[in-house]
Amino acid sequence: MAAEDSHEDGHHHHEETFISKYVFSLDHKMISKQFLVTGMIMGIIGVSMSLLFRLQLAWPEKEWPIFEALLGKWGVDGVMSPEMYLALVTIHGTIMVFFVLTAGLSGTFSNLLIPLQIGARDMASGFINMLSYWFFFASSVVMIMSLFVESGPASAGWTIYPPLSALPQAMPGSGMGMTLWLVSMSLFIVSSLLGALNYIVTVLNLRTKGMSMTRLPLTIWAFFVTAILGVLSFPVLFSAALLLIFDRSFGTSFYLSDIMVSGELLSNAGGSPILFQHLFWFLGHPEVYIILLPALGITSEVISTNARKPIFGYRAMVGSILAIAFLSFIVWGHHMFITGMNPFLGSVFTFTTLLIAIPSAVKAFNYITTLWKGNLRLTPAMLFSIGLVSTFITGGLTGLILGDSALDINVHDTYFVVAHFHIVMGLSAIFGMFAGVYHWFPKMYGRRMFKGLGYAHFWLTFVCAYGVFFPMHFMGMAGLPRRYYTNTSFPMFDDLADINVLISVFAIVGGIAQLIFLFNFFYSAVRGQKSTRNPWRSNTMEWTTPVEHIHGNWPGEIPEVHRWAYDYSKPGADDDFISQIEPLKEGEVETGH
Amino acid sequence: METVLKIVIGILGVVAVWQAIRVFEISAKIKGSDTDQDVNDKDNKTQGFLLALFVVGLIGSFFWMVSAYAPMELPKSASVHGEDIDNLWDISMGLIIIVFLITQPLLFGFGYWFRGKKGRKAVFLEHDNKLEFIWTVVPALVLAVLIIYGLTTWSEVMNPSKDGEEPMVVEIYSKQFGWTARYAGADNTLGYANVQKIEGANVLGVDSTDKFSADDVVVTELHLPVGKPVLLKFRSQDVIHSAYLPHFRVQMNCVPGTPTHFQFVPSVTTADMRLDEHVITKTNNINEIRKAKGDDPYEFDYLLLCNKICGSAHYNMQLKVVVETQEEYDNWMKDQRAFATLTK
Structure with missing residues (x-):
């Protein structure tokens, strides 16, 4: 330890160039900011796309000059083409799921918090960490490039089911756009694996003295388990993508059989499109928790700190993270109940899927109990965390409907599903991300964000989020399928037109409200109030480092850890928080063990 | 000419944003909100109140939607097995609505009741085995019923009896x-x-x-x-x-x-x-x-x-x-x- 310390001490006297500090940085704190800003840019693109297709859905007969300006030949005379509509929903989904809520969320907070909260100088491998970011960057660039190819970007839905995604004859987006999508995702998977391996090794090996696994903050538990999920599931997506690349480019028939498309008889035989779905969802379902668990981890930390109370049931929280992670690997078939899969298999997947409700319920109840008799400091981060618990419950509950194969028959692929997954994983995860940004902004930039703007941002976002997705349940129950360019072709859906307008108005207001956040973020980063070392009076170790970032995080030796992260308002203590590095007082009983 | 106009508009836009930021800065300085980002009792009071207001609005609009959107839903089932599915749907829906109506008010209600005040101390409660046991076992039991009911229905829908009329x-x-x-x-x-x-x-x-x-x-x-x-x-x-x-x-x-x-x-x-x-x-x-x-x-x-x-x-x-x-x-x-x- 000592040798390493002196080595690191020598390190931060080095003169750093602009390139090594801001571009090809090896420092986890800078890499975390790179992930965050890239994720935010991708988020702006992804959300803007959703606003475009919301315009189309609410006012299908109107002409929007903005379509022509932005979409060119796919928006002639202000009318969006059906091909472009499908491309927008596809890329919106891809960007939000992978680029914002996987890389943006995990990449930012795992990188920032894992070394700081476990008491490490940096990630196990700074170089691999840098590679992870730059693969992600390259992947983002390729994905954006794919928007500009002549035949249009990938349009087969973010789940890219073949044969639709495999055959350029089936839709223009399955040409060059799909090729670039696959290249981009392959780079993304490399980035994700490099990052995840680093997180796992760092958590296992670089914890400071006294930081046992049972003293880890729940954030770290969540990031750690998330990384394991990623390592186990992303390679399967890669194999699915690889076989698809073979089918597309080298004439194989993994997913293709007996097809005649636009008058052309294909020679492929013996393949099964369902195989792709199995491989895809073997990643796809854990992916939901890769997105959600970090958000839940962040929430645990933010709620406990701001309730001035220990998180209720720490061990049960860790247990439920592990249980959810385990179960997430054996439920993928609930996306495929009506693919013609053997009904017995459907029964098994229904059983395992509904089991997830138990650890999820434990988590929800524990959050609520943590608030009980607290002394709540309602910061913007705290509000977003409470918002997350609310959407986690609302969206989780409809999971009991969709996970039940018999009920899934009639709402599968309808707006009921759109409502469910946007609320439970989209909103919850994005709220977790916002909570994390508001909470750790002082750690990232040494300054404070404006609380007033934070409040305005929260309330507009929260109300609009419910306003957008709650009514969609009712559209689904009216039988409206998702991914319809317009529902005017079916008179039976004519009475849903008003709901579509309502949803789009909420979406536009909510989208514009994000400008408040962007302003608050960038303005505060430069001119916000300077932060103190521990602005939230928090227990975790990141707040024991100096405000100014230094290489190696702590000047001098890394402090030793003596207690768990949740000694808030402990009886007998002088203050309502006790840092993890504070030794036990004489006669003090250690809690949380 | 058009390009010049666009450039001028662009420049004016930048200036406008810049001025808006100046206004924000000055007003923040006057209110003193540029140097005080700590949450005080007044903030807690306002935000706590808004949380309570929100849950009332959420549940109010939930009931409003249920009644206003009911005429748009699909009609009764036009198939025999569909009736079983609809029954299962009603029971599952009833159940999740009950849970929704209990947990959301608790969540936001606690946010309101326990909003921070200077001098108040939070209770130190790290866990409670009995409580945790209850909310693990109760959902498990309810789920057991749902799972059995769901699987029975699924199996009847998917494996129709072979004794009846040939389809x-x-x-x-x-x-x-x-x-x-x-x-x-x-x-x-x-x-x-x-x-x-x-x-x-x-x-x-x-x-x-x-x-x-x-x-x-x-x-x-x-x-x-x-x-x-x-x-x-x-x-x-x-x-x-x-x-x-x-x-x-x-x-x-x-x-x-x-x-x-x-x-x-x-x-x-x-x-x-x-x-x-x-x-x-x-x-x-x-x-x-x-x-x-x-x-x-x-x-x-x-x-x-x-x-x-x-x-x-x-x-x-x-x-x-x-x-x-x-x-x-x-x-x-x-x-x-x-x-x-x-x-x-």
């Missing part, structure tokens, strides 16, 4: 972007078909040398006799489609290269369904909207929709379904031509 076999054929139906005819067996055999008028690729194919009937409207089990067999020519019959609570993917099927019993004729109160209300609502837009009036019909993204016209891939009495069905069938006469 009528109909093939539903999908391609970009339309549906075709093929009746198995008097032998109730579909002739062999494969995309390789598609030629001219034989759009489904039916093998004319197969003896079962001669009496097959190819149509573009699905007619079903009421009360008689029907076995739909699905085939796709190009990409995955999904045959979605929402009124019958039936859905199954059509997968190229992999046959799928779904068996059910239609229980309400189209004519009877048109007399259903819910359907009448919904149809009237729709026709008011259509009248305002100048569209033709709508009459209720069962439909088969595509519910799996399949390409540019995915949003308009429909097949009319008619449920009628055996007599009406027989009359309709009489007018259809058998496959053998089509190709000759």
Whole structure:
């Protein structure tokens, strides 16, 4: 330890160039900011796309000059083409799921918090960490490039089911756009694996003295388990993508059989499109928790700190993270109940899927109990965390409907599903991300964000989020399928037109409200109030480092850890928080063990 | 000229944003909010109040939506198994609504009641085994009931009893972007078909040398006799489609290269369904909207929709379904031509 310390001490006297500090940085704190800003840019693109297709859905007969300006030949005379509509929903989904809520969320907070909260100088491998970011960057660039190819970007839905995604004859987006999508995702998977391996090794090996696994903050538990999920599931997506690349480019028939498309008889035989779905969802379902668990981890930390109370049931929280992670690997078939899969298999997947409700319920109840008799400091981060618990419950509950194969028959692929997954994983995860940004902004930039703007941002976002997705349940129950360019072709859906307008108005207001956040973020980063070392009076170790970032995080030796992260308002203590590095007082009983 | 104008507008825009930021800065300075980002009791009070207000609004609008959107929902099930599904739906929905109505007020209520005040101390409560035991076991028990009920229903829907009447076999054929139906005819067996055999008028690729194919009937409207089990067999020519019959609570993917099927019993004729109160209300609502837009009036019909993204016209891939009495069905069938006469 000592040798390493002196080595690191020598390190931060080095003169750093602009390139090594801001571009090809090896420092986890800078890499975390790179992930965050890239994720935010991708988020702006992804959300803007959703606003475009919301315009189309609410006012299908109107002409929007903005379509022509932005979409060119796919928006002639202000009318969006059906091909472009499908491309927008596809890329919106891809960007939000992978680029914002996987890389943006995990990449930012795992990188920032894992070394700081476990008491490490940096990630196990700074170089691999840098590679992870730059693969992600390259992947983002390729994905954006794919928007500009002549035949249009990938349009087969973010789940890219073949044969639709495999055959350029089936839709223009399955040409060059799909090729670039696959290249981009392959780079993304490399980035994700490099990052995840680093997180796992760092958590296992670089914890400071006294930081046992049972003293880890729940954030770290969540990031750690998330990384394991990623390592186990992303390679399967890669194999699915690889076989698809073979089918597309080298004439194989993994997913293709007996097809005649636009008058052309294909020679492929013996393949099964369902195989792709199995491989895809073997990643796809854990992916939901890769997105959600970090958000839940962040929430645990933010709620406990701001309730001035220990998180209720720490061990049960860790247990439920592990249980959810385990179960997430054996439920993928609930996306495929009506693919013609053997009904017995459907029964098994229904059983395992509904089991997830138990650890999820434990988590929800524990959050609520943590608030009980607290002394709540309602910061913007705290509000977003409470918002997350609310959407986690609302969206989780409809999971009991969709996970039940018999009920899934009639709402599968309808707006009921759109409502469910946007609320439970989209909103919850994005709220977790916002909570994390508001909470750790002082750690990232040494300054404070404006609380007033934070409040305005929260309330507009929260109300609009419910306003957008709650009514969609009712559209689904009216039988409206998702991914319809317009529902005017079916008179039976004519009475849903008003709901579509309502949803789009909420979406536009909510989208514009994000400008408040962007302003608050960038303005505060430069001119916000300077932060103190521990602005939230928090227990975790990141707040024991100096405000100014230094290489190696702590000047001098890394402090030793003596207690768990949740000694808030402990009886007998002088203050309502006790840092993890504070030794036990004489006669003090250690809690949380 | 236009470019100059655009540049000027651009510059003015930047200046406007810059000025807005200055105004923000100065007003923040005057209010003192630029140097005090710590949350105080006043903030807690306001935000706590807003949390309470929000949950009232959330639950209020929930009930409003339930009543306002009820007329838009699908009518009662038009199939026998659909009634079981609807019962399961009602019970599951009732349950989750109860949980929703308990947990959301608790969450936001605690946010309001325990909003921070100077001098108050939070209780130190790290865990409570009894409490945690209760909220692990109670959901587990409730889920056990749901799982058993759900699986029983699923298994009954998916494995219809073999003792009853032999189901009528109909093939539903999908391609970009339309549906075709093929009746198995008097032998109730579909002739062999494969995309390789598609030629001219034989759009489904039916093998004319197969003896079962001669009496097959190819149509573009699905007619079903009421009360008689029907076995739909699905085939796709190009990409995955999904045959979605929402009124019958039936859905199954059509997968190229992999046959799928779904068996059910239609229980309400189209004519009877048109007399259903819910359907009448919904149809009237729709026709008011259509009248305002100048569209033709709508009459209720069962439909088969595509519910799996399949390409540019995915949003308009429909097949009319008619449920009628055996007599009406027989009359309709009489007018259809058998496959053998089509190709000759």
